[in-house]
Amino acid sequence: MAMLPLDRLRDAGKKRVPTYTKGRLRLGVIQVLVITLFLTLFGRLWYLQVFSGDEYTAKAADQSVRDIVVQPARGLIVDDMGRPLVANRTSWVVTVDRTLLQKLEGRTQKRLLQRIADSVDKPYESIRAHIRICGEPKSQAGVCWNGSPYQPVPVAKDIPQQTALMIMEQNEDFPAVIVEAQSVRAYPAPYGINAAHLLGYLSPITESEMERAEEDGDESVHGASVVGRAGLEKEYDEYLRGFPGYKQVAVDSMGRVLGDSGEIEGQVGDTLVTSIDSRVQAVVEQQLAQTIKTARATVDTVTGRPYVADSGAAVVMEADTGRIVAMASQPTYEPDVWVGGIGPDELERLYSEEAGTPLLSRATQGQFAPGSTWKPFMTAGALRDGTYTQSSYLDCSSGFQVGNRVFKNYESGAYGSIGFQKALEVSCNTFFYRIGYNFWQKYGSDETDVDAKDPLVEIAKTFGFGSETGIDLPGEASGRIADRKWKLAYYESMKDYYCEVGEEPGDDFLHRFAREFCIEGYAYRAGDAVNFSIGQGDTLVTPLQLARGYAAIANGGTLYEPRVGKAIVSPEGEVIEEIEPSVQAELDIPGGDLDFIDEALQNVSRTGTMAWRLVDFPLDAVTLRAKTGSAEVYGKQSTSWVASYTKDYVVVMMVSQGGTGSGTSGPAIRTIYETLYGIDGDKVRSEDSAIPGVVPPTRLPVFAEDGSILPPSTKPGGDEE
Numbered sequence: 001m002a003m004l005p006l007d008r009l010r011d012a013g014k015k016r017v018p019t020y021t022k023g024r025l026r027l028g029v030i031q032v033l034v035i036t037l038f039l040t041l042f043g044r045l046w047y048l049q050v051f052s053g054d055e056y057t058a059k060a061a062d063q064s065v066r067d068i069v070v071q072p073a074r075g076l077i078v079d080d081m082g083r084p085l086v087a088n089r090t091s092w093v094v095t096v097d098r099t100l101l102q103k104l105e106g107r108t109q110k111r112l113l114q115r116i117a118d119s120v121d122k123p124y125e126s127i128r129a130h131i132r133i134c135g136e137p138k139s140q141a142g143v144c145w146n147g148s149p150y151q152p153v154p155v156a157k158d159i160p161q162q163t164a165l166m167i168m169e170q171n172e173d174f175p176a177v178i179v180e181a182q183s184v185r186a187y188p189a190p191y192g193i194n195a196a197h198l199l200g201y202l203s204p205i206t207e208s209e210m211e212r213a214e215e216d217g218d219e220s221v222h223g224a225s226v227v228g229r230a231g232l233e234k235e236y237d238e239y240l241r242g243f244p245g246y247k248q249v250a251v252d253s254m255g256r257v258l259g260d261s262g263e264i265e266g267q268v269g270d271t272l273v274t275s276i277d278s279r280v281q282a283v284v285e286q287q288l289a290q291t292i293k294t295a296r297a298t299v300d301t302v303t304g305r306p307y308v309a310d311s312g313a314a315v316v317m318e319a320d321t322g323r324i325v326a327m328a329s330q331p332t333y334e335p336d337v338w339v340g341g342i343g344p345d346e347l348e349r350l351y352s353e354e355a356g357t358p359l360l361s362r363a364t365q366g367q368f369a370p371g372s373t374w375k376p377f378m379t380a381g382a383l384r385d386g387t388y389t390q391s392s393y394l395d396c397s398s399g400f401q402v403g404n405r406v407f408k409n410y411e412s413g414a415y416g417s418i419g420f421q422k423a424l425e426v427s428c429n430t431f432f433y434r435i436g437y438n439f440w441q442k443y444g445s446d447e448t449d450v451d452a453k454d455p456l457v458e459i460a461k462t463f464g465f466g467s468e469t470g471i472d473l474p475g476e477a478s479g480r481i482a483d484r485k486w487k488l489a490y491y492e493s494m495k496d497y498y499c500e501v502g503e504e505p506g507d508d509f510l511h512r513f514a515r516e517f518c519i520e521g522y523a524y525r526a527g528d529a530v531n532f533s534i535g536q537g538d539t540l541v542t543p544l545q546l547a548r549g550y551a552a553i554a555n556g557g558t559l560y561e562p563r564v565g566k567a568i569v570s571p572e573g574e575v576i577e578e579i580e581p582s583v584q585a586e587l588d589i590p591g592g593d594l595d596f597i598d599e600a601l602q603n604v605s606r607t608g609t610m611a612w613r614l615v616d617f618p619l620d621a622v623t624l625r626a627k628t629g630s631a632e633v634y635g636k637q638s639t640s641w642v643a644s645y646t647k648d649y650v651v652v653m654m655v656s657q658g659g660t661g662s663g664t665s666g667p668a669i670r671t672i673y674e675t676l677y678g679i680d681g682d683k684v685r686s687e688d689s690a691i692p693g694v695v696p697p698t699r700l701p702v703f704a705e706d707g708s709i710l711p712p713s714t715k716p717g718g719d720e721e
Contacts, residue, residue, distance in 0.1 A: 069151060069222045072242035073183040075269030077199060077232055079190070079276045080325075080566065080691075082701030082709035086199055086233075089186040091340065092164040092179065094120060095152035096131050100176035116177065119167060120156040130155040143344065146206050151223035152178055157340040187335050191282035197329045197361035198276065198473070198564065200231020201338035220244070230359075232272060232564060234474050239568050239576075242269035270576060271709075273567040273700055275323035279690040280316055283675045284326040287668035288314045288653065292330055295658040300637050307637055307664075308657040313362035315547040316672065317650045318696060321581040322551060322560025324471075325649065325696060327363045327544075331356040365477045367540035368654060371629030372427045372661070373643040374535025376597050377549060379420050381459025382435050383593045387442070390596050393417045394435070396428040402526045407433050410630070421600035425608035427628065429534050436533030440526050447523035450484040456533055457483045462587055463549045463559065465541055470561035470584060479545050482538035484524040490538075491522040536632060546643055547652040553594055553601075554625070554645040557587040566700065573703030601625035601645075610642070613666030616682045617673075622646055624673060628661030640664035648695050649676055 077086035094116060101109055113131075117124040126143075131153045134144040145153045164179045171177070185202060205213075205225040213221045220243050221227065227241065228234035245266030295309035316326040337346055350359040360366065382388045396415040399406040409429045415422065423431035436456060444452030460466065466481035480486065495518060502515035531537030544562060552559045561582040568576040602625050604610050605617075610626040617624070629641035637657040642665040644651050651672050653665040673679065678688035686694050692711075699712040 069224050070245035070247050070263065070266055071182055071224060071226070072244055072266035073268045074185065074202075074242060075240040075571070076271045076709075077240070078271060078273055078701060078709060079278045079281075080274065080696055080701070081277065081711045082273075083190040083278050084188045084709075085190070085193075085195060085274070085276065085278070086335075087186045087188055088183045090181045091157050091184040092159045092161055093154050093182045094156040094159060094164075094167065095154050095178045095180070097152045097176045097178065098131060098133075098149055101131070104175065112175065112177070115173060116155065119163060120159050122156060127155050141344065143341075146204055149223075154224075154341075157182075157184070184339050185336070186339075190278040193278055193281045194285055194328075194332050194335070195276070195281060196231075196332050196335040197363065198231055198327055199335055200233035200235075201229055201335065202226040202233055203229050203338065203342075230475065231473060232274070235472050236272050236565060236568070239270040240272060243267035268571040270571065271569040271703075272565055273569060274564050275318070275325060275566045275696060276327075276564065277325050277691050277696065280672075280675060281326040281328070283690065284314050284316060284672060285328045287671050288312050288328045288330055288655075291653070291655055291665060291668045292658065295640070295655055295664050298659060298664075300659065303637060307659050309659075310356060310656050311362050311366065312653070312655040312658065313366055313543040314653040314668070314672075315363055315543050315651070316676075317547045317551055317562065319551045319554040319645055319648060319650050322548065322562045323566070323581060323696065324562055324564045325691075327564075329360075329362040329366070331358045333358040361473075361475075362654070362656075363543050364471060364473055365475055365542070366654075366656075367477050367479055367542055368639055368656060369537070369539060369631040369633055370535035370541045370546060371631030371639065371641050372429075372534060373546060373627045373629040373641045374533075374539075374541075375424055375427065375432055376553060376601065376627055377459055377463050377465075378432055378435065378456050378533050379424065379597055379600075380463075380553075380589055380593055381455045382439075383420070383596070384459060384589055385439075385455035387438070387455070388420075388435065390420065390593070393419050394423075394431050396423060396426070396431045398430070400430040400433040400437070400530070402433075402437060402530055405527065407527075407530055421596070421603060424597070424600040424627065425603040427604075427609050432533040433530040436529040436531075437526055440529035444484070444524065444529070445526075447520075447525055450488050450524075452484060452524075454483065454529075456529075457481060459589075460539075462585075462589070463552060464584065465539075465545055465549065469542075469544055469548050470582070471544060472563055472565050472579075476544075477542050479542055480538065480540040482528070482532065482540075486538070487524050487528065488522045491517070495521060535629065543652050543654045546641075546654075547650045550627075550643050550645050550652065551650045552587055553597055554647070554650060556591060557589050557594060558583055559585040559587055569700070569703060573705070575700065578700075598625060601627055604628070605644075610644075610662045610666060610669075613662050613670055617670060618679060618682050618684050621684045622673065622677050622679065626669070628666070630660045642666060642669045644669055644673075646673070649673075 073088045076084055078084050104112065113127050114124050117127045129140050129143045130145065132139040132144045133149050134141070134146040136144070167174050167177065167179045203226060205221055205227050209227065210221065210223060220241055222244050225241070225244070228237035233240065243266050245264050247263040292309045292312050295307040298307055299305065300307050312330045314328045315324070317324055333350055349355050351357065383390065394417065396409070396418045398414040399408045407429065410427065415426055415428060418428065418431065439455055444454060446452065460481055466479055468476045468478050498514040498521065499518035502511060502518045504511060528537060532539055548560065548562060561584045563579055563581060565579045567578045570576055602623060605614055605624045605626045606619060609628045614624065624644060624646055626642060626644035631639040631641060633639065638659055640655040640658040640663070641661050642653050651669055653668055655664055658664045675690045677694060678685040680688065697712040701712055702710040704710060
């Protein structure tokens with residue numbers, strides 16, 4: 001064996017010794033690192049579990065508790081006798097917490113929703129559609145959730161109690177699902193009333209409304225709130241809605257409900273007492289519906305076909321206060337159609353013109369030519385101007401020519417030279433044509449002068465026509481006074497359209513009208529003035545406006561803002577606010593002129609156009625004033641009007657395309673007064689009147705300690721004034 005040199009052996013020994021030493025050093029470093037890491041870990045665990053243990057335990061517990069907003073019971077709406085018009089009932093509701101649902105796998109989510117659908121007997125797609133937030137892809141209007149995305153979403157309402165208990169008992173199979181009893185609207189319908197347009201409806205609060213409430217610091221609404229959308233529900237929503245409560249629900253990591261862990265009770269909404277009387281409301285609704293039905297079975301002698309009678313309205317108002325006793329509109333709908341959410345098909349029907357737009361209240365939002373019911377106001381304007389006096393006489397000829405057109409009396413009747421009272425009694429058109437034409441010649445023959453004086457336009461505005469009445473119902477229409485300024489504004493907005501139509505070939509009415517309108521549609525001519533004088537042409541009123549105008553004649557010249565609400569009462573029965581009648585204006589009309597008109601309208605009932613409908617009616621005991629009207633609109637059948645009043649009440653009825661005034665609406669008007677005064681044949685039996693004591697009570701219903709509501713007190717010392 002060859003020997004290595006001595007120097008190479010020394011070098012090899014040097015290399016082996018450091019390698020061994022470095023290995024031990026590395027092992028020691030690793031041991032130190034491991035010990036350090038364990039010390040750090042144990043230190044952190046001690047910090048979390050001992051030093052901060054209570055804090056994190058609370059946070060963990062908090063994460064397993066969900067805050068659920070509890071919708072308070074809305075306040076009642078009752079009539080003047082305390083009868084409930086809108087109440088509440090209990091509905092079992094299945095809700096899904098979207099936040100917890102989204103934590104589940106997609107397949108698990110689908111199985112859960114299918115399980116819910118099977119349990120509540122609804123299609124899977126319906127459940128899926130309900131939990132989609134409005135605006136999301138595939139969301140369906142009228143079905144999607146437009147409330148807060150963090151609030152449990154209702155997917156099934158009014159489920160049987162047995163189904164509700166089954167889901168609650170099997171909560172391990174229904175993660176993210178909460179079943180609870182909620183308060184929803186109920187409609188007791190005393191005497192079978194409908195009153196849908198008066199009462200209004202509810203729907204979930206929108207995101208923009210919620211944001212606005214948060215900005216205003218309004219804590220009475222939340223993501224699951226329902227708010228008033230129409231009628232009294234909207235007008236008095238802030239009183240009726242109450243204040244929400246909160247319930248804490250314990251859930252596990254999968255969203256399964258473990259139980260309740262506490263609740264903060266909400267505040268029940270206040271009660272709204274109204275001036276509506278259910279017995280009168282029922283009769284008014286029945287009479288309006290029957291009148292329309294009868295009109296549709298009656299042949300129009302002008303067109304040779306049955307009357308269309310497409311809509312109608314009726315109003316009963318207290319003459320001295322402006323309070324609404326009854327108000328009806330046709331077509332209508334069932335108010336409970338909104339409870340639990342309305343379907344898209346039903347919603348479409350409510351807005352459908354083919355169905356008659358049932359959502360539209362003809363009493364406050366319908367606008368119609370007033371016809372001859374306009375003439376008492378024109379009489380007041382003519383007398384106030386001073387050009388005419390109560391003893392003035394004009395010719396009631398069969399026709400009155402203006403330019404190349406002859407404006408005729410109804411059925412071309414003629415009565416010779418007559419005064420204002422006779423003109424109102426027989427409803428002579430040509431008498432008022434002459435007044436309108438004479439004022440046009442005297443003050444406004446310059447067709448382009450939009451500021452020309454017009455006593456008839458001025459009196460119409462004095463009686464509040466062309467403006468909202470201020471009734472405590474939303475969405476009121478203002479009507480229209482077709483004066484010079486309106487005609488110019490209409491011309492400027494429509495001239496481009498009509499000028500374009502006029503350039504097209506054609507000689508029918510539309511093309512001839514378009515060419516004439518394009519050239520001089522701004523001009524207020526004599527024909528416009530004479531049409532205005534009898535409530536024809538482009539002037540429009542609502543039935544409510546007409547009722548208020550006649551109330552001002554009845555009470556001596558006070559124009560009230562009509563009111564449906566009478567008082568706000570707390571859940572404990574304490575009166576929070578009495579809603580007093582509100583005077584809008586005291587009319588600048590001589591009292592003698594109003595008395596003169598009043599006497600003429602009495603004659604309408606005794607010997608005039610309404611007399612044949614009041615045979616054997618006890619006019620000496622119940623003095624009834626009336627004015628009939630048959631408004632004509634181009635291309636449509638006549639609209640029937642009767643406006644009437646006694647010392648206590650104003651009653652107005654209108655049926656669009658329903659025929660003549662007294663011919664169509666007369667019988668219903670008589671029946672309503674018989675109900676109000678307890679009239680049987682030619683006898684007045686006050687004890688049989690719909691409202692005890694004949695006139696509405698001035699006192700409020702009695703709210704007993706046991707929660708019951710009793711009629712206003714009639715005991716000594718508690719009598720109505």
